[in-house]
Amino acid sequence: MAEEAVLGYLLDNEEITDSGQFSDEHNLNHDEVVNVIKRLHAFGYVDCQNIKRVSSVLTDEGKKYAAEGSPEVHYFLAVPAEGSISKEELQKKLSPSDWKSKTSVFRIGSIYAIKNKWVEGGKQVSRKVQHVEDKVKNLLLQIQEGMELDEESLNYLKNTRRLIEEKVWKGYSIKKGPNYAPKRMSFATDLSRENLQKSITSMLNDSLLMLDIFTPFSRYSNVRKQFKDIFRQMGFEEMPTNNFVESSFWNFDALFQPQQHPARDSHDTFFLKAPSTTRELPEDYVERVKQVHESGGYGSRGYNYDWKREEANKNLLRTHTTAASSRMLYALAKKPFTPKKYFSIDRVFRNEAVDRTHLAEFHQIEGLVCDRGLTLGDLIGVLQDFFSRLGMSKLRFKPAYNPYTEPSMEIFSYHEGLGKWVEIGNSGMFRPEMLLPMGLPEDVRVIAWGLSLERPTMILYEIDNIRDLFGHKVDLGLIKRNPICRIGIE
Ligand code: PHE
Numbered sequence: 001m002a003e004e005a006v007l008g009y010l011l012d013n014e015e016i017t018d019s020g021q022f023s024d025e026h027n028l029n030h031d032e033v034v035n036v037i038k039r040l041h042a043f044g045y046v047d048c049q050n051i052k053r054v055s056s057v058l059t060d061e062g063k064k065y066a067a068e069g070s071p072e073v074h075y076f077l078a079v080p081a082e083g084s085i086s087k088e089e090l091q092k093k094l095s096p097s098d099w100k101s102k103t104s105v106f107r108i109g110s111i112y113a114i115k116n117k118w119v120e121g122g123k124q125v126s127r128k129v130q131h132v133e134d135k136v137k138n139l140l141l142q143i144q145e146g147m148e149l150d151e152e153s154l155n156y157l158k159n160t161r162r163l164i165e166e167k168v169w170k171g172y173s174i175k176k177g178p179n180y181a182p183k184r185m186s187f188a189t190d191l192s193r194e195n196l197q198k199s200i201t202s203m204l205n206d207s208l209l210m211l212d213i214f215t216p217f218s219r220y221s222n223v224r225k226q227f228k229d230i231f232r233q234m235g236f237e238e239m240p241t242n243n244f245v246e247s248s249f250w251n252f253d254a255l256f257q258p259q260q261h262p263a264r265d266s267h268d269t270f271f272l273k274a275p276s277t278t279r280e281l282p283e284d285y286v287e288r289v290k291q292v293h294e295s296g297g298y299g300s301r302g303y304n305y306d307w308k309r310e311e312a313n314k315n316l317l318r319t320h321t322t323a324a325s326s327r328m329l330y331a332l333a334k335k336p337f338t339p340k341k342y343f344s345i346d347r348v349f350r351n352e353a354v355d356r357t358h359l360a361e362f363h364q365i366e367g368l369v370c371d372r373g374l375t376l377g378d379l380i381g382v383l384q385d386f387f388s389r390l391g392m393s394k395l396r397f398k399p400a401y402n403p404y405t406e407p408s409m410e411i412f413s414y415h416e417g418l419g420k421w422v423e424i425g426n427s428g429m430f431r432p433e434m435l436l437p438m439g440l441p442e443d444v445r446v447i448a449w450g451l452s453l454e455r456p457t458m459i460l461y462e463i464d465n466i467r468d469l470f471g472h473k474v475d476l477g478l479i480k481r482n483p484i485c486r487i488g489i490e
Pocket of ligand 1: 320322366427448450451
């Protein structure tokens with residue numbers, strides 16, 4: 001098993017330098033090893049560091065040429081060795097069914113056969129040389145075999161011809177952690193019915209302990225309630241967020257997040273095995289989203305890649321509540337426009353290593369205001385108002401990047417206990433590439449922000465490790481020093 005292999009190896013060795021190599025050598029599945037590392041890291045058994053390798057892979061078009069030869073060579077071979085052939089005839093010979101298409105062998109072949117000075121263009125086409133070498137095919141085969149190419153060839157295949165693309169491989173280097181042991185103890189977190197019954201019975205035998213255990217939850221739901229009250233006082237309506245399972249479309253594509261974005265990797269996002277794809281999406285809107293990714297529009301140049309429907313169909317555990325916001329804005333765009341203020345507070349999921357400030361499952365708070373002519377000044381004003389109602393009036397903003405907002409700002413608040421500025425959220429103005437395909441009027445601006453419920457709770461209660469608040473590692477001593485409170489029912 002992967003977990004035993006990792007812990008066993010670290011018993012005799014100082015470090016696993018590369019989780020990918022380790023998986024190959026031990027005949028293990030790398031994704032499984034990565035999950036094990038994340039789990040072991042969460043419990044302090046190992047320390048790990050991210051490593052990343054960029055490699056080139058063939059696009060679908062590249063794969064085709066690697067197998068069948070490049071279109072310019074097909075074009076050249078279709079021109080007779082002696083004399084000439086008319087363009088129309090070449091067209092019929094090479095691309096009888098798709099000669100109109102921009103990507104037909106005839107079109108692409110003619111561009112590069114002429115550029116390479118293999119043939120003389122014009123109405124009648126004739127050869128200029130008698131032998132040609134299929135350089136493109138050979139380079140593509142070399143890449144398929146994992147060979148390294150020079151900068152110039154890579155650049156040509158990638159940027160000029162779009163026959164290859166970069167793929168980022170992610171893994172870890174691993175060392176023993178503070179709680180290292182060659183074997184992991186089994187915890188009561190193994191939630192079989194039997195185990196659960198046993199632990200509940202033992203907790204009931206010690207009711208004071210039970211109250212103690214629930215204290216952090218109550219503290220945490222207090223903050224949740226405070227947020228709700230604040231939003232309501234500020235005139236915000238709650239958005240429905242009852243679907244933890246979301247399609248990649250609403251979680252990413254609708255938000256102008258390109259399909260190659262690293263967040264869409266299974267190392268960062270939990271994808272569903274069953275049902276693995278969504279049943280339906282609004283087709284006309286999907287088409288506009290595809291267009292804006294591929295070639296832009298609305299004043300944008302887009303990302304210039306082949307947008308794939310299969311990628312958008314994939315189901316996942318939503319990584320942010322902005323997925324719910326995109327659904328709401330789309331629904332809003334279907335009706336005559338009225339300004340709106342929306343909020344949500346609910347659970348989101350990220351497949352990431354757990355540490356003192358991160359959990360794989362947490363709650364996000366999101367607010368958005370949608371009106372004609374809003375500006376960045378409105379966003380800063382709303383944030384200041386919002387956080388000062390929580391007693392956090394020391395705020396700072398830092399320019400940031402999100403695929404769906406421009407400009408974007410990270411929000412920092414001063415943590416007295418830690419004596420430093422800590423990041424508490426992220427914000428921005430939704431991009432026209434997101435809003436206009438939905439059908440919102442052109443002068444409508446949407447300012448929005450998102451934050452985790454856990455962060456401000458930590459700041460307000462001066463807790464410096466998120467696991468003191470949520471999860472199995474709650475420190476009973478810390479709880480005992482605080483007054484017992486009842487569980488808030490929400
Ligand atoms: N979705 C962002 C996150 O998960 C937060 C955010 C929401 C940013 C709205 C900008 C606007 O961090």
